[in-house]
Amino acid sequence: MAYSKKVVDKFENTLNDPKAFNVGRFDPKEENVGTGMVGAPACGDVMKLQIKCEPSGNTHVIKDVKFKTYGCGSAIASSSELVDMLIGKTLEEAKAIKNKEIVDALELPPIKIHCSVLAEDSIKQAIEDYESKQ
Amino acid sequence: MTEKSTIYLDYASTTPVDPRVASKMMEYLTPDGEFGNPASRSHRYGWKADDAVEEARSHVANLVNADPREIVWTSGATEADNLAVKGVARFYKSKGNHIITSKIEHKAVLDPCRQLEREGFEVTYLEPNEFGIIEPEQVKEAIKESTILVSLMHINNELGTLNDLQSIGEITRESGVFFHVDAAQSTGKVEIDLSTLPVDLMSFSAHKTYGPKGIGALFVRRKPRVRIEALIHGGGHERGMRSGTLAPHQIVGMGEAFRIAKLEMTKDHEMIAKYHEKFLDEAMKIEHVYINGDLKNKVPNILNMSFNFVEGESLIMGLKDIAVSSGSACTSASLEPSYVLRALGRKDELAHSSIRFSFGRFTKESDVDKTLSILNNVVDRLRELSPLWEMHLDGIDLDTVTWNTH
Numbered sequence: 001m002a003y004s005k006k007v008v009d010k011f012e013n014t015l016n017d018p019k020a021f022n023v024g025r026f027d028p029k030e031e032n033v034g035t036g037m038v039g040a041p042a043c044g045d046v047m048k049l050q051i052k053c054e055p056s057g058n059t060h061v062i063k064d065v066k067f068k069t070y071g072c073g074s075a076i077a078s079s080s081e082l083v084d085m086l087i088g089k090t091l092e093e094a095k096a097i098k099n100k101e102i103v104d105a106l107e108l109p110p111i112k113i114h115c116s117v118l119a120e121d122s123i124k125q126a127i128e129d130y131e132s133k134q
Numbered sequence: 135m136t137e138k139s140t141i142y143l144d145y146a147s148t149t150p151v152d153p154r155v156a157s158k159m160m161e162y163l164t165p166d167g168e169f170g171n172p173a174s175r176s177h178r179y180g181w182k183a184d185d186a187v188e189e190a191r192s193h194v195a196n197l198v199n200a201d202p203r204e205i206v207w208t209s210g211a212t213e214a215d216n217l218a219v220k221g222v223a224r225f226y227k228s229k230g231n232h233i234i235t236s237k238i239e240h241k242a243v244l245d246p247c248r249q250l251e252r253e254g255f256e257v258t259y260l261e262p263n264e265f266g267i268i269e270p271e272q273v274k275e276a277i278k279e280s281t282i283l284v285s286l287m288h289i290n291n292e293l294g295t296l297n298d299l300q301s302i303g304e305i306t307r308e309s310g311v312f313f314h315v316d317a318a319q320s321t322g323k324v325e326i327d328l329s330t331l332p333v334d335l336m337s338f339s340a341h342k343t344y345g346p347k348g349i350g351a352l353f354v355r356r357k358p359r360v361r362i363e364a365l366i367h368g369g370g371h372e373r374g375m376r377s378g379t380l381a382p383h384q385i386v387g388m389g390e391a392f393r394i395a396k397l398e399m400t401k402d403h404e405m406i407a408k409y410h411e412k413f414l415d416e417a418m419k420i421e422h423v424y425i426n427g428d429l430k431n432k433v434p435n436i437l438n439m440s441f442n443f444v445e446g447e448s449l450i451m452g453l454k455d456i457a458v459s460s461g462s463a464c465t466s467a468s469l470e471p472s473y474v475l476r477a478l479g480r481k482d483e484l485a486h487s488s489i490r491f492s493f494g495r496f497t498k499e500s501d502v503d504k505t506l507s508i509l510n511n512v513v514d515r516l517r518e519l520s521p522l523w524e525m526h527l528d529g530i531d532l533d534t535v536t537w538n539t540h
Contacts, residue, residue: 008451011451012454015452015515015519018518023519037521039537040537040538041481041486041522041532041537042481043482044462044471044482046522048521068520068521068524069519069520070444070445070519070521070522071445072448076519125538
């Protein structure tokens with residue numbers, strides 16, 4: 001499997017300095033936290049994404065993000081890439097993020113596109129969870 | 135060139151050519167060497183090349199205690215497996231159409247079996263036990279009136295576990311069924327004595343034993359005689375079983391590699407067994423590590439482990455200065471985890487989390503030490519990243535979770 005330098009760098013940077021790349025957890029019970037978890041161990045990847053939001057005008061803005069991912073190098077890189085895209089975005093903007101943006105940013109090979117789809121699903125689910133609490 | 139800092143621990147995939155083998159091969163290529171066609175009977179170029187081929191044949195035969203006339207050169211173990219399985223099936227099809235093999239054979243046996251099914255043969259794929267071993271009893275039960283061939287591997291390439299060839303061979307002999315064994319992983323690792331072992335055909339590869347890629351051999355027993363239908367026609371080389379001009383440099387390389395293997399097997403084994411013990415002791419100190427295969431019945435050069443809560447491909451990427459392989463789906467083109475590990479009946483997660491370390495003649499103790507220290511560190515870091523590890527630490531039983539699968 002020949003990964004782009006972008007995938008390899010993202011993976012290695014995240015692995016070497018997890019805190020700086022938003023690896024971690026929020027308490028899922030907090031009202032301003034939304035949690036999304038997608039994938040399955042038997043399939044080889046599980047992504048857990050958590051957003052912490054604040055009301056802003058008539059919407060909510062993502063203030064902080066934490067994630068953990070079990071999966072191949074490109075799954076970890078895709079999660080980490082998504083996290084970079086989320087902070088400061090409104091929920092509407094975050095909902096509009098498409099997996100293609102992650103594919104392009106990381107130059108994912110075709111066989112790894114499902115990693116970006118999983119990442120897109122994780123933010124969708126996290127927002128759903130957050131909105132259900134509001 | 136690969137960066138020198140990369141530690142090679144993938145000897146079960148292929149080995150480097152021993153420098154002594156490479157220098158011998160060089161003598162059979164250039165104008166000042168013996169470049170002749172061994173089939174040329176009319177001049178010394180041909181005679182010399184033929185002498186070299188026959189000498190190499192005796193080295194190969196000698197390692198496994200066979201008669202040199204029982205050794206047929208092929209392009210590798212894949213061709214040898216094809217020749218054995220399809221060759222026996224097609225030659226003896228009037229006797230019966232049933233073949234027995236196992237679910238964890240190499241694709242070089244499984245794919246020819248699939249082909250034979252398309253040609254009207256019936257194939258039974260035996261299930262290994264949880265350690266990757268086929269019990270002789272299973273073979274006995276599967277044999278029926280129409281069975282003509284049993285094909286099983288000696289050492290499993292992913293697990294390193296050994297099948298009991300003697301007991302299985304006694305059963306096939308008793309039933310008048312031919313027994314083919316893929317021994318690609320065996321040469322130079324364990325003693326094989328074909329003068330007593332009840333095996334009818336055996337496949338060998340040069341490049342797993344410090345010889346070159348592109349050459350292998352099939353042992354075809356003379357007494358009791360086995361006949362096979364050739365796959366490749368064109369000149370009747372190798373007593374009609376495999377046509378095509380022989381490649382003396384490749385053959386000499388295989389011969390030399392097998393000659394050295396005979397001399398150095400004990401030494402290699404002792405060194406590798408020491409590495410294996412050290413690696414196992416240290417790696418097992420990591421929490422939630424599982425051995426795939428059977429520690430009591432396997433070769434020390436292959437060690438397959440699963441690091442639970444960590445995915446294999448990411449582990450391989452983390453171990454970037456170490457060359458190893460994984461049963462993880464993500465390292466394969468098919469996105470399916472290893473069919474060998476799945477056949478052991480373990481959870482898919484463990485197949486996704488598996489790494490095969492394989493040691494060899496050129497492994498140094500410092501390679502083992504360095505790998506262990508990197509491995510410890512990378513497993514820790516990946517677990518810090520793993521939501522499954524987090525859940526495990528929270529006391530959640532992952533088997534009770536409902537997952538959002540695609």
